[in-house]
Amino acid sequence: MSHNSQFDLFRSRRFLPLFLTQFLGAFNDNLFKNAMLVLIAFFGLGFAGLDAPTLVNAAAGIFILPFFLFSATAGQLAEKYDKARLARFIKLLEIVIMALAAVGFYQRSAAVLMGCLFLMGIHSALFGPLKYSILPQYLDERELLGGNGLIEMGTFIAILLGQIGGTLIVQRSPDSATMIAGACLGVAVLGYLTSRSMPPAPPLASHLPINWNIFSETWHIIGYAARNRTVFNSLMGISWFWFFGAVYLTQLPTYSHDILHGNAEVYTLMVALFSIGVGAGSVLCEKLSGRKIEIGLVPFGSIGLSLFGIDLYFAAPTPVGGSLVDAVTFASQASNWRVMVDILLMGVFGGFFIVPLYALIQLRTEPQYRSRVIAANNILNSCFMVVAAAMSILILKLGASIPQLLLIVALMNIAVAIYIYALVPEFLMRFLVWVLTHTMYRVRHHGLHHIPDEGPCVLVCNHVSFMDAMVIAGAVRRPVRFVMDHRIFKIPLLNFFFRTAGAVPIAPAKEDPAMKQRAFERVAQYLAEGEVVCIFPEGRITYTGDINPFKPGIEEIISRTPVPVVPMALRGLWGSFFSRKDGTAMLKMPRRFWSKIELVAEAPVPAADVSAADLERRVGALRGDWR
Incomplete structure (x- = not known):
């Protein structure tokens, strides 16, 4: 449906x-x-x-x-x-x-x-x-x-x-x-x-x-989850969120009374703001990600948690004497709005953080193990919450104030995020892709359902700009392995994305025949492992906006590993900052921001019918007159 x-x-x-x-x-x-x-x-x-x-x-x-x-x-x-x-x-x-x-x-x-x-x-x-x-x-x-x-x-x-x-x-x-x-x-x-x-x-x-032995079964399911690094680190990320949330929610009653000088209604207001924030962030995930599982939202969420957690420390008012205020009085004072916004937005970014992780676990775990991995998640969540309680008690016993405790946890969140993203660079890579493609462009997709949900295939697309791979990677649900000119592969900053995405640098045979041979072997390996490979058969970015003739490399790839080929076309990137229109790419003043572009695809071409000329015709028809 x-x-x-x-x-x-x-x-x-x-x-x-x-x-x-x-x-x-x-x-x-x-x-x-x-x-x-x-x-x-x-x-x-x-x-x-x-x-x-x-x-x-x-x-x-x-x-x-x-x-x-x-x-x-x-x-x-x-x-x-x-x-x-x-x-x-x-x-x-x-x-x-x-x-x-x-x-x-x-x-x-x-x-x-x-x-x-x-x-x-x-x-x-x-x-x-x-x-x-x-x-x-x-x-x-x-x-x-x-x-x-x-x-x-x-x-x-x-x-x-x-x-x-x-x-x-x-x-x-x-x-x-x-x-x-x-x-x-x-x-x-x-x-x-x-x-x-x-x-x-x-x-x-x-x-x-x-297995009714809870100890051996717990060890078994956590061990199984640990074999899949992405899944296990997603479990750890969710558990860290519950650690973070447990500290804040546990301290909110005392924080509301001692720091905000409010009664029980103010505490209820703080819990309501956080809960509404998480709910809003959770439902916004689909809108921000274009209805696909976008793990780039996870770093975005962790940044917001730390940013507004740190700001909460500086927003806390100086305690004053007098009677406790109720929620209406508290909310009517402009000096308290910053605290309320911080609590609300921590909830929003918490939703950005946690929802894609749950979806990623469901997607990346084998169906017959999915319930047990979720059970492992619940066990880890509980352990983290207990540790959060013990750590809070210890820090407060050592003389820290509640705002200082909350600040420490917000700073810890930065360290934990850096550690997780170092272990799984895919999270950070997807964040960079998401930021770039959602700030520079409004991307619309048509026909991407033609890309198989599983199994190997090759994507072929016209080559308009230095952002082509980013746009495709941000739109396609499956990880995509790009074959690209070795000079583009080495571009600073973009090189991080290309390396993390498992891109394959390639050079012409007359320039570096060994590199070309290694590239074809790597592509064959990816396809044998059931991966999606994307190539730009023109071999170079267009200087005119027109599609250059497709080179026969695609035929050699398919002859080695017969798999379906999905024709795709990018529309609207010609004239962007990253294209060669009106001068050297990325060395001219950008004239368009958040411009509308499209990525379209058609049904796969069977391996037996693949030819460079036919694919060039198909991609040209998909692109049409909109360059």
Whole structure:
């Protein structure tokens, strides 16, 4: 099914029931948890003589513990059984847990409620691998980024509404167990009903034997994820985001009280701004990336997290005496707007950071391992959150203020980003491509679905400018290996992109026959490995805007490795700063910014029918009169 917008997915049974089921689950987690925490913190609910702060911190640990204990098992179950049926079972479990919680609220028993909190942690640990691994079964690749964005948006909005709802219900009626128990049980029933509309999602590893040893299975799935460097570093990136977010969200209550001099409403406002920001950033990912998985947004997101995290330190007002202000008073003071903007934009850039990483994991992981890799992600997330809590306690004990702690984490984010992008240069390369192609041009694509989703093929295209490879790399969903003139390959700055993209430098036989031979051998190797190779058969960038005759090198490539050839054409780049129109490229004043260009493709030509002359004709027809 074709969609003009990710929001069209809400009209599809492939997505809406899953979204609602996940939304209601996240809402209920936080509705129940916050109602219990408010009873502990403000209305004297106690257990075993422990004070309120101890119980609150214990509750956080109790909820996270099941992610360590049961994620590995949850990943295996999601591989072995139909995910839609498993979702319904998990939602039935939630109803049972909330029925037990109703008893705890009526009896005002902290022991029963803590036990239910642990069980809700199990519920969330079981549902976590399922909700992300089911998306690639329901959605096609072009819908995947938008679907992930909507799931992340829904999750953070549900968390926010659950926190507010649980707090308000108990604050207004602390002695009314009926209201909070009924709300939690009612939401659980709604979640089960929405899960019944989820389409079947057949198991991808139905013969998988379940390993009930949580320690060996956890080690096994993390080891499997580590074998794929891109996937593992994506897992580490997501876990770092939860480390970063855990520090900020944990300190927000004290920050709001001591630094912003606000009451509980101001704290709620800060959480709302961050959650709305993450939701907005998540849904913007599809728009910014042109409906494809664009990992170039990840460095963009990390830059924003650090930039606005650092600015938050300098934006913090000097604490003053007097009574605490409410949210309306706080928001009406212009001196506080900078803090609010920083919190909001940290959320937005957090969405840019995390959504492409989830989509990349789903795309780059073998389907039969996808649920287990998502389970490994949940385990790593939990570990990072625990480390974040321990580090925060240590830094504050050493005498740092809360703004200083937040500044330290923002600076750490820079170091972590540099480390990750050094390990996986593809992230940084895609960021540079994304920035260049979205600031210099408005790129429209036509016919790129003709490029196979898997398997080897060769792309042939006209050669108009020094940006041609960048534009193509930014538009094609699969990694593209370019064959290019060795002099272009050596251009400073662009050389980083070409090397990282695995480009193949080539020289004419009369200039360097050994280099030419190595280039053909490397192309053959790429094609044998199932890669996409792109060549510019003209052999040089045009000086006139016209297409130069195609050289026979393409025929030699296909004779060595018979694969389909996809004709493509660039339109509108002639006359740009990077073309040779009106003078030497890149040595003249740029006259156009964000200009409209197009990349078009047609159906692949079978290997047996490939000829340089025919491909030249096809590319010329695709380009038309628009140079």
